[in-house]
Amino acid sequence: MTATEIENAPPGLAAIMGSPAYAAARRRVFKQLTEALLYEDMVACRRRPVDGGAEEITITGADRAGDPVRYVCEGRLKLSFGKFKLTPRPVRRVSGGEESEAEDVALFLQEIWGAMVEEPRHIAAFVRELEQTLLKDAAARYDRLVRPVGKRRKLEELEGDVLEAHPYHPCFKSRIGFNLADNERYGPEFHPQFKLLWLAVRREDAVFALSAHTSWEEHMTRELGEAVFARFREKLALLGREPDAFVFVPVHPWQWEHKVASLFYRFIADGRMVVLGEGEDEYSPQQSIRTLSNRTSPLKDNVKTAISIVNTSAVRILGTHHVTNGPILSDWLEAIVEGDRYFRERARLILLKEHAGVSFRYELLPEPVREDGYGTLGAIWRESVHRHLEEGEEAVPFTVLCHIGADGRPFIHNWVKKEGLEKWLNRLLAVSIHPLVHLLLAHGVAMESHGQNLVLIARNGRPERIAVRDLPGGVRFYTRSEGERARLAGLRDSDPLHPNSYSTSPMETDNVNKIRNFLMDSFFQIMLAELCLVLEEYYGLKESAFWRAAAEQIHSYLRQFGQGEPPPYDLFAETIDVGQLTRRRLFGEHVIRNHAVANPLFHLRETGV
Secondary structure, eight states, X not given: OOXXXXXXXXXXXXXXXXSHHHHHHHHHHHHHHHHHHHHTTOBOOEEEEOGGGOEEEEEEEEOTTSXXXXXXXXXXXXXXXXXXXXXXXXXXXXXXXXXXXXXXXXXXXXXXXXXBSSOOSOHHHHHHHHHHHXXXXXXXXXXXXXXXXXXXXXXXXXXXXXXXXXXXXXXXXOOBTOOHHHHHHHOGGGOOOBOOEEEEEEGGGEEEEEOTXXXXXXXHHHHHOHHHHHHHHHHHHHTTOOGGGEEEEEEOHHHIIIIIHHHHHHHHHTTSEEEEEEOSOOEEEOTTSSEEEESSOTTSOEEEEOXXXXXXXXXXXXXXXXXXXXXXXXXXXXXXXXXXXXXXXXXXXXXXXXXXXXXXXXXXXXXXXXXXXXXXXXXXXXXXXXXXXXXXXXXXXXXXXXOBOTTSSBTTHHHHHHHOHHHHHHHHHHHHHHHHHHHHHHHOEEEOOOGGGEEEEXXXXXXXEEEEOOTTTSEEEOOOSHHHHHHTTTOOSSOTTOTTOOOSSOSBOSOHHHHHHHHIIIIIIIIIHHHHHHHHHHHOOOHHHHHHHHHHHHHHHHHHHOOSSOOSSOTTOSEEEEEOHHHHHHHOSSSOOEEEEXXXXXXXXXXXX
């Protein structure tokens, strides 16, 4: 290793572990894990009230010798969907009459094993994800300590500035497959920029997906640039290959090194695949890691690449059905939006279409390696939000609304200070709730609108409209007509080639509660509830006031578009079903893992309440 390489290498564990970043990351992992265990009723515990309206929670277990051990924390039951939020005081371990801060998540789960309501099926894998989350979150926090980011506003930079990640899932940054060096090279918090490797694949060995009126050659010429497109074709010709017989496929550099080279060498050896080299454009990862923003030419598409890591308990490959579904769903949703005067003229909703995709035909792999290779070589191209912005508009990821900067202030502080909290919040709720509710009530479509899938469009901090993204992975709908069904011909919920490629539930259903819950879970229970709690903590806004403001926006919509009858999708239901993300991971998905939680909108069904 050269002196330069040593100087630029990621910090060692000793530096990270000895910094305040490690303690902050450890406390966050313990906090989210404990909150999830309690919220999903996964452990037996004793509760008693303490001063200030909080509760003391005690979980009793046993150490290796069989002696009793207690884990103690304090928290409050919240109005927002019955969430239980711990106070800043850390979780403590009490053993032999001595109390100390709980520091080892593996030991914690081992010692409370007997208090769990069900036998954990996947404890080892779950602990690994927790520990890797701790290490990678600590590394990101350490980097922020030694390299402060300062004030930034560009969407691509903010994708990495948000350290919080998933606000509920305890394995929010596991990235199984990345070591710490990989994490720094490709994790969004470190703001890396890198080029993609390109392969040429025989056309008959690939599956294409295109939106209407899109040609593959025009798409690739635009994304690669005419000079690179010509260079790649020239390389094929010099090798004696017919350029028109091949299609170009981008590969994430980590994926090439760890998966593609070792799986697809056989096709390179027989000439059915050619390594073309790097393109010219630099890319940086968005919060989802595998989706990349073009930093050289921001108007060009985002590229979603296959990358075989596990994050938030899901493998981030690209199943063939996800690749082929993107253009079908994008064209269908675009037709809905363009055919609706409200969307065109008032909400001006932006759909970031996934208009092109390519996937290898995995049945061509030898059967013994087919499952390992499934979903490892493919890409989806998504429109850049910059193509849709008007003069003076800026785009920020919705997750930044809950981000707390190094100065201890929320990212939104200057916006709130300028507009006033009530005025700014009402505007934000109007521009986000109205279009999402209109999609649901007028068209039977629910978007999985958690913060990572939404982009806020603002003008000088004033919310103007929203953009939605990740269409094929985040939609549930009810189709009413044969015309709609014809538009969606070819849509698939799973890939028969791979038994584990299924979605969590079918995209199309006639169960209106499932469609309603899909929106309520992602947007209201995850995104808005988290924002509600941030506004309560930093600005003193009561939860009840926040949910009254949200309810008023729903009523405002209904006053404009209601038909006099109750809508079939009841947003004011007493309870909604939300996914038990931790219970699924720890106990298994052999049964449905949802639970009914109290809806804070229930008592606000009538206006003026």
